[in-house]
Structures are given as structure tokens and as C-alpha cells.
Amino acid sequence: MSDMPMLERADTPSPAASEEAWRRVQLARHPQRPRTLDLVAVIFDGFFELHGDRAFGDDPAVVGGPATLDGVPVMVIGHQKGTDTESNILRNFGSPHPEGFRKAQRIMRLADKLGMPIVTFLDTAGAFPGPAAEERGQAEAIASSIKLMTGLQVPIVVVVLGEGGSGGALALGVGDIVLALENAVYSVISPEGCASILWRSRDEARTAAAAMRMTANDQVDLGVVDAIVVEPGDGAHTNHAQTGRALKAAIISAMRRLSGRETTELLATRYARLRSMGAYLETGAGSPRRPAVPSLRRRIGRILHLPGVPRRPRWSEIWPSNDLDDESERGA
Amino acid sequence: MPIKFPFSRRGAPTDAWTKCPTCDAQVFNKQLERNQRLCPSCGHHFRMSVGERIDLLLDRGSFEERDAGLEAVDRLGFHDDRPYTDRLEASQIKTGLRDAVVSGTGAIDGQRVAIAIFDFRFMGGSMGSVVGEKLARCFETALAERIPAIVVSASGGARMQEGTLALMQLAKTTAPLVRLDAAGVPFIAVLTDPTTGGVLASFASLGDVIVAEPKALIGFAGARVASDTVGEEMPEGFQSAEFLLAHGFVDVVVPRPELRSSLSRLLRLLPVAAIDDGHQLRHERAWGPIGALTGLAERLGGAVSETIGIDVEAPADGNGKSASTTATTEREDAR
Numbered sequence: 001m002s003d004m005p006m007l008e009r010a011d012t013p014s015p016a017a018s019e020e021a022w023r024r025v026q027l028a029r030h031p032q033r034p035r036t037l038d039l040v041a042v043i044f045d046g047f048f049e050l051h052g053d054r055a056f057g058d059d060p061a062v063v064g065g066p067a068t069l070d071g072v073p074v075m076v077i078g079h080q081k082g083t084d085t086e087s088n089i090l091r092n093f094g095s096p097h098p099e100g101f102r103k104a105q106r107i108m109r110l111a112d113k114l115g116m117p118i119v120t121f122l123d124t125a126g127a128f129p130g131p132a133a134e135e136r137g138q139a140e141a142i143a144s145s146i147k148l149m150t151g152l153q154v155p156i157v158v159v160v161l162g163e164g165g166s167g168g169a170l171a172l173g174v175g176d177i178v179l180a181l182e183n184a185v186y187s188v189i190s191p192e193g194c195a196s197i198l199w200r201s202r203d204e205a206r207t208a209a210a211a212m213r214m215t216a217n218d219q220v221d222l223g224v225v226d227a228i229v230v231e232p233g234d235g236a237h238t239n240h241a242q243t244g245r246a247l248k249a250a251i252i253s254a255m256r257r258l259s260g261r262e263t264t265e266l267l268a269t270r271y272a273r274l275r276s277m278g279a280y281l282e283t284g285a286g287s288p289r290r291p292a293v294p295s296l297r298r299r300i301g302r303i304l305h306l307p308g309v310p311r312r313p314r315w316s317e318i319w320p321s322n323d324l325d326d327e328s329e330r331g332a
Numbered sequence: 333m334p335i336k337f338p339f340s341r342r343g344a345p346t347d348a349w350t351k352c353p354t355c356d357a358q359v360f361n362k363q364l365e366r367n368q369r370l371c372p373s374c375g376h377h378f379r380m381s382v383g384e385r386i387d388l389l390l391d392r393g394s395f396e397e398r399d400a401g402l403e404a405v406d407r408l409g410f411h412d413d414r415p416y417t418d419r420l421e422a423s424q425i426k427t428g429l430r431d432a433v434v435s436g437t438g439a440i441d442g443q444r445v446a447i448a449i450f451d452f453r454f455m456g457g458s459m460g461s462v463v464g465e466k467l468a469r470c471f472e473t474a475l476a477e478r479i480p481a482i483v484v485s486a487s488g489g490a491r492m493q494e495g496t497l498a499l500m501q502l503a504k505t506t507a508p509l510v511r512l513d514a515a516g517v518p519f520i521a522v523l524t525d526p527t528t529g530g531v532l533a534s535f536a537s538l539g540d541v542i543v544a545e546p547k548a549l550i551g552f553a554g555a556r557v558a559s560d561t562v563g564e565e566m567p568e569g570f571q572s573a574e575f576l577l578a579h580g581f582v583d584v585v586v587p588r589p590e591l592r593s594s595l596s597r598l599l600r601l602l603p604v605a606a607i608d609d610g611h612q613l614r615h616e617r618a619w620g621p622i623g624a625l626t627g628l629a630e631r632l633g634g635a636v637s638e639t640i641g642i643d644v645e646a647p648a649d650g651n652g653k654s655a656s657t658t659a660t661t662e663r664e665d666a667r
Contacts, residue, residue: 011411127533131567133552134553135579138553140537140538140581142533143537144537146534151510170500186496187495188496188498189492198492199413222497277461277464277497278462279461279494280403280404315384316383316384316387318428319381319428319451320383332492
């Protein structure tokens, strides 16, 4: 590893960087930001909303159904936040329960059956974490959505509208081309959640937002988002119609790029796109095994070939449980 | 990133006793090691290191590690109270592992499997790019060699220090499962304490068979996140292996002493599908082209190739099927 260039040592984000990241988070969460249905009305014609997951219920935090895009039938699916307190309560602030993801799956299967391209809109703080959601298999619903989308035989264009919040966003977010509005954010965990775990204080959310590099520009840099759609004026909330028109042009252009591909190629390219996500080094070396210190009996036994002493160490000697359980490191 | 090891462990004092969180008994660590890390008085399942898991599950001498050279990089330049690279290094020194998963091939009662095992001690078993890549490769090994895949999970979820790159590992580890389905290769998920967050919301929930260890914490959102967001206390036993069993998300809860024999039985009962004509068809159908897309290209207008410089293959006949697509016919027949 000595041939590796020395990277500049990472530092906590500067106050300026934190403020800039936080400004984007605020814009992404802006109460007047256009929601999925606002934009669907501008971009598509004849949207016909379908309801229910055919198993448990209908989740208003996810909307979906057929519509036409420039005369071409497509399937539209997205998270739906509310615009005021009342509608936000109805929509559960855009945080789906498992039945929301299962409704999306059901609609995606219909698109697959009929060979209709899919456009999805991401705008959620995350999947709802309550006990009822756990009971009905929130994790399974997200996992099976992701799996379904990786294998759908129709083109999928994903648009990150506002908040791309973790697994709840990715459950509708596996696609061939991923677009993002300029002030959208995408993250593995909410900045508040990240701050409370790693900084042990929710007040550090700004710092966490910058550290996670969650802005649309950062996501292009990381290869998670393919292209950015510029917002009008001071942000999408200032002009819904213009935002919709810009998105429409971008979605049509993305669909055109995908429409010439045969299914085999489409799926192979989607697979390759997902497979390429991430950053790692690959060295020729093996695992840096901890030099185990075997017992005296084993050490002597190995030299003298005593019966009952294995010639090779067991794996548990190489990688033993040498520590008490450490709760300090957590994931999302 | 140089990996430093202490010259000897003898200098470092280790605790000889561990308190059982279930029955409060003081358990001698040596005794735990000899007893599959089960509490001798109440049977509490302590977490296991990856080495102990290999010895527990696989035939002696059968394990061959793969992709051991994969190592994390700090793509985001992440720094909370200390840099991500420092955390990685500390975990590497503590565990002797390069990252939170060890993968390879092995055998259970002579039945070869592709296997990946999490070690919770490495940054909480969190899934970053290396973990995701190892798992994807493990599934691809299963696919290429037509052997069952087993993943033993113990993870807090996605690794926050890698941002959305960690989130994308949910999709990276899930995508190969579609191919395993098409190829008729089984995947068994073994959920151990704890399996939460992004790991549960991806491959771990998608096992053809899902086996869990008793009392393991298994859930989507951490209990603290949940009560913060929802503002209510979580019910007792919520997010346990038994809770998931009762709600139909786990096939069976198996105590550790029977885990190996249960997996062995499952492998015998769920063989990799034979490659016969029927299966070949399913495979081709799953990956065959579809006429409708070529139709879409037409409908979106002939301007396509000029606009973006991609050649659109001209349909061979009036139905929008291209010339070389026998599988299209099969797909349509199958409907």
C-alpha cells in the first residue's frame, strides 16, 4: 500500500460548507416545493391514479398509475408529501409504510407486463420507522422493491425531487438513468440521524449534511446521480410549472436514450451500473490476519506432531472474539 | 494505510469474565469460547467472530477465502470526531480483518457453498463499498459455480461514513439475487444478532429461506430512531427473531448448536436446479429482449438517433421485433 498516493487527511466540514449543505437541505424540504402530483400534472397527460397494495391497504404516501408522456403510455410512481398540515398528516409526511412499497411493486409489475417504461419520483425523509411498519415488514418491502426494480424488463428513469431519504427512497430509486433537481438531496440517513449517532447531538445536523456530501452536485460526483435538472429562480418552489417543464424535457431525453436498447442490453447495463457503485481498493494481499498466539501445548504439539494437535490453526484462532461487544459503532 | 499490529497480545490485559446480559451470570471467557459462545446457565447467544462462525458452520479445512484484498477508501473525506480512515484502521487492528465481511467457498457436510460472514466487531458490521462488493462477488461465485449461497449477517446497517455509496450497496447486493432466481440457485440468509437497517432492507430479507438465531435483534429502524420519530415506546420483544417469525418474515429460529445441521438439511432439501430444457427456457425468458421497447423507440420518434447519437436498430418486421430475437417469441408464448 506504500505505492498509494497519500491522500489529504480528511477534516470536519468547514462552517461555510456546512451552511451551504444545510441551505440545500432546507430547499429540498421547502414547504412550497412542488410535490410529485404537482409535477405529474405538468409533465404527463391523463394520469390515472391506482390505489392499494392488494394485500393490506392503500398508503397515501406513495402514488402511482399510468399516464402518457408526449403521447407515449408510461407508468408513474412516486413518494407524495403533503402541502399543509392536514395533507401532510394524510400523506404521513411522505414516509411510506410497507403497503406503500408493495403498491409501488404491484404497479411496476403491471408496467413490466405491458412493456411500459417507468418514471419514479423520490421525495421522502425515509420509510416510516414505527412499530406497525416493522410488524408488516418494512425492511422486506424495501428489499423486495429494490430487487424487483433491478430485474424489470422496461426502462426506468428516476427523478430525485426533494429529499432522497435512505432505503425508503432507494426502494423506488433503482433505475437506468437517475436525474436530480438542482436542490435535491440524497443520503444514506437523515443529517439529524447521522449527527445524533456520530456526533451524539442532533444539533450537528448541518455538519453531518456537509460530511455526507448529500447535495445533487455531490451525488453526480459520486456517480449516484447521472444528471442535474436546473431549477428556476431561487428554487423549484418559486415556479412549479417551469420546474415541471424542465423536468419533462429531461425525462423525455432520458427515455429516448433508453428506448433504443434491447431488454438484454438494458438489464445488463442496469446491472453494471449498480455493480459499479462504491469505492474500494483491491490489493493482492490477503486478510491482515491477527497473529494468534497459540497455547504452549499447541506450539510444542505442532513442532513434535503430537496427536490431537491440529497442524493448521483453526479459523477461530486466526479471528477470535478478542473483545467484548462494542456498541459504539453503528450503521444506518 | 499501513496496518499495525501489536507485537503480542500478552501485553494487553483482556477481561477474563463476561457478564451475561440475559441472566447476569458471570461467564468465564474461555468457557464461552468452548461453548459456542452460549451462556452456560441461560443459553444466551453471544455474538461470534467471523473465525468462530467459520469453525461452527463449515467442514474442517474446507474454507477458502476469496477477495481478501478488498479494502475501503475514504471517498467522501469523512470526518466526525475522527477521520473515517482512523476508524477503519482501529477496526483492522482490533479484528485482524480488512473489512466487516469475510467471504469465500466452503462445505457443509461435504456440500459446497459460497458463503459470506459478517463480523460485528468491525465498525458494527456496517455495509460499505467493500462489504457490498464482497457480497455481490459471493453471489456471482454461487451463480458461476452453481452452488448455493449463504450469508450470515450481523450488522447495524449501511456505513454512514460512505454516504450514498453505502446506500447503493443495498442495490448492489440485491441485483445478483435476480440472476440467482433465474438460474435456479438457492440463497439462504442466516440472521444473527443484530441484523438491522440497510442490511435487513436488502439481501438479508430476500433469502429463499431465512434462518435466525434465538433472540437476535432484527429490525429495520433502530429502536432509538423509531421512538424519536414516532414518539412512542416500542413494545416488548419488538424486533426480535421471534417477533419476525410470528409475523411471517423468518422461516425458522434455530438455536446455535443446531444451526450447522439445519443448514446441512436445507442444502440437501433445496438442491441447485438441474439445467434441463425447462430451466434453460426460464433463464432465456428472464433475459430475453422484449418487442415493446423497440416499439417505444418508434413512438418516441425517429429523431432519437440524431438527438443523442445512438443507433436505433431497425425492426426486422412490422411488429417491432428485431431480427435476432428468438427469445422474444418465447417470452410472448409464455404469456
